[in-house]
Amino acid sequence: MEIISNISVDCVIFGFDNTCLNVLLTKRELTDPLTGELMIEDYTMQGHHALVGENLDDAAKRVLKDKTGLEDIFLKQFYTFGDTDRLLKEKDQLWLKTKFPMVRNHVITVAYYSLVDSSKVKPYQQYQNTKWFPVKMLPELGFDHEKIIRVALEYLQEEIRKEPIGFELLPEKFTLTQLQNLYEVILDIKLDRRNFRKKVAQMKHVIPLNEKQKGVAHKPAQVFIFSRDVYNRTKKERLDFSV
Amino acid sequence: MEIISNISVDCVIFGFDNTCLNVLLTKRELTDPLTGELMIEDYTMQGHHALVGENLDDAAKRVLKDKTGLEDIFLKQFYTFGDTDRLLKEKDQLWLKTKFPMVRNHVITVAYYSLVDSSKVKPYQQYQNTKWFPVKMLPELGFDHEKIIRVALEYLQEEIRKEPIGFELLPEKFTLTQLQNLYEVILDIKLDRRNFRKKVAQMKHVIPLNEKQKGVAHKPAQVFIFSRDVYNRTKKERLDFSV
DNA sequence: AAACGTATGTGTATAAAATACACTTAGCAA
DNA sequence: TTGCTAAGTGTATTTTATACACATACGTTT
Numbered sequence: 194m195e196i197i198s199n200i201s202v203d204c205v206i207f208g209f210d211n212t213c214l215n216v217l218l219t220k221r222e223l224t225d226p227l228t229g230e231l232m233i234e235d236y237t238m239q240g241h242h243a244l245v246g247e248n249l250d251d252a253a254k255r256v257l258k259d260k261t262g263l264e265d266i267f268l269k270q271f272y273t274f275g276d277t278d279r280l281l282k283e284k285d286q287l288w289l290k291t292k293f294p295m296v297r298n299h300v301i302t303v304a305y306y307s308l309v310d311s312s313k314v315k316p317y318q319q320y321q322n323t324k325w326f327p328v329k330m331l332p333e334l335g336f337d338h339e340k341i342i343r344v345a346l347e348y349l350q351e352e353i354r355k356e357p358i359g360f361e362l363l364p365e366k367f368t369l370t371q372l373q374n375l376y377e378v379i380l381d382i383k384l385d386r387r388n389f390r391k392k393v394a395q396m397k398h399v400i401p402l403n404e405k406q407k408g409v410a411h412k413p414a415q416v417f418i419f420s421r422d423v424y425n426r427t428k429k430e431r432l433d434f435s436v
Numbered sequence: 437m438e439i440i441s442n443i444s445v446d447c448v449i450f451g452f453d454n455t456c457l458n459v460l461l462t463k464r465e466l467t468d469p470l471t472g473e474l475m476i477e478d479y480t481m482q483g484h485h486a487l488v489g490e491n492l493d494d495a496a497k498r499v500l501k502d503k504t505g506l507e508d509i510f511l512k513q514f515y516t517f518g519d520t521d522r523l524l525k526e527k528d529q530l531w532l533k534t535k536f537p538m539v540r541n542h543v544i545t546v547a548y549y550s551l552v553d554s555s556k557v558k559p560y561q562q563y564q565n566t567k568w569f570p571v572k573m574l575p576e577l578g579f580d581h582e583k584i585i586r587v588a589l590e591y592l593q594e595e596i597r598k599e600p601i602g603f604e605l606l607p608e609k610f611t612l613t614q615l616q617n618l619y620e621v622i623l624d625i626k627l628d629r630r631n632f633r634k635k636v637a638q639m640k641h642v643i644p645l646n647e648k649q650k651g652v653a654h655k656p657a658q659v660f661i662f663s664r665d666v667y668n669r670t671k672k673e674r675l676d677f678s679v
Numbered sequence: 680a681a682a683c684g685t686a687t688g689t690g691t692a693t694a695a696a697a698t699a700c701a702c703t704t705a706g707c708a709a
Numbered sequence: 710t711t712g713c714t715a716a717g718t719g720t721a722t723t724t725t726a727t728a729c730a731c732a733t734a735c736g737t738t739t
Contacts, residue, residue, distance in 0.1 A: 354677055657687055
């Protein structure tokens with residue numbers, strides 16, 4: 194279980210609560226042992242170093258399991274951050290020297306993002322001093338994690354325009370309004386309800402169930418599921434080369 | 437100039453010769469010092485290890501400069517290959533033990549691809565035992581470089597559908613037929629000439645010059661240039677979330 | 680000098696996809 | 710029973726994609 198001291202793996206864990214796109218973050222605190230003064234109080238994604246003999250993808254799965262308890266989750270490598278100054282901010286150096294003196298100054302981090310149904314993660318939150326934050330209202334972040342999250346969001350926005358990955362953020366059964374909110378929030382755009390539904394109706398992989406929402410104080414919505422199998426069988430290629 | 441022994445940078449260098457999309461590769465040869473027998477004869481991309489104190493992007497620029505002599509070239513990080521078995525094939529181990537005994541078994545490589553006007557590269561080819569190969573007819577490759585090139589091509593195909601990067605593969609001045617061939621070859625599709633030209637006509641960043649092809653045995657084509665400035669000022673966003 | 684070969688350049692009709700837009704309905708709560 | 714809320718639905722218009730054939734300019738050959 195020896196760690197590779199100059200390679201880490203970070204995982205931007207995205208969740209969706211029908212209103213916001215959120216990121217799961219862990220608090221980082223450091224108190225001066227003499228004065229008791231709080232010297233660092235911020236959040237990080239708390240990745241891990243890769244282990245000797247471990248594939249990068251496995252390291253990412255390990256990080257995700259560790260923070261959410263979840264396995265077999267959508268996980269995508271999107272970028273590797275390798276600038277020499279990424280850990281050199283004063284407070285980060287203080288943190289590393291205090292807590293991880295064996296870690297080098299130049300650590301490259303292979304970054305993944307994952308999409309989880311956040312209702313499945315809740316139990317772990319309190320246990321680990323870990324909290325969801327809307328990507329639009331991030332707290333103060335350590336290292337270069339703000340940049341990593343920003344870049345992750347850009348890759349997610351691109352990917353969700355082309356691939357049916359939004360469903361990973363929703364419960365297995367969902368309504369079209371939930372799905373539409375998801376796209377609106379992630380892409381930061383407004384969509385027309387009727388046109389959206391027309392578009393979804395063409396997607397054979399979004400399958401209506403004989404089931405309705407329950408316990409809502411309005412007309413109950415129909416419930417849908419996503420089928421990756423159907424998607425793989427019916428997907429089309431698109432050409433664009435942007436005008 | 438100390439190297440980082442477990443991190444390398446590979447660069448898939450793409451070029452275009454109006455017929456094929458090519459990759460620049462360097463021969464790798466190993467002869468048995470006793471028998472004189474040729475033990476290894478194949479090609480690799482010949483990346484380099486990152487250097488201590490060097491940003492990853494700078495390492496990639498260095499690799500590109502080293503192989504092509506070119507600077508300020510389109511360069512895009514697309515994936516980091518980190519499987520533990522990527523250098524473990526028998527002949528690769530033989531190569532490493534003979535030539536680079538200080539290199540570890542588990543090296544992760546951050547892969548970039550670059551797009552170059554291959555007419556600018558020629559002078560360097562003979563000097564460095566380096567050759568262009570069509571991506572559709574690759575020679576035997578060392579390490580996991582065949583996989584890396586295949587993945588690079590997938591990323592390139594995606595990117596070129598959305599961003600005006602094809603121009604990087606053409607000379608500054610080009611004809612619409614050249615441009616069309618480029619798209620057809622990279623995307624492996626057939627395009628209708630009239631519809632293609634209609635589409636390009638909408639792109640304000642493809643600018644006709646008062647200049648025609650010379651010395652061709654047919655009606656000379658009009659010459660165009662690409663303007664990134666104009667592109668940045670006029671680009672539109674697209675939405676899709678694939679049907 | 681005429682004829683030939685070759686790749687360039689061009690327009691229209693049709694189909695498909697994207698967009699804009701307003702009223703009725705089902706359930707729960709008051 | 711009334712009111713509140715979000716669900717559900719169709720049509721007309723604009724934009725974009727697709728399919729398709731002949732004349733032109735240049736160099737080469739005869």
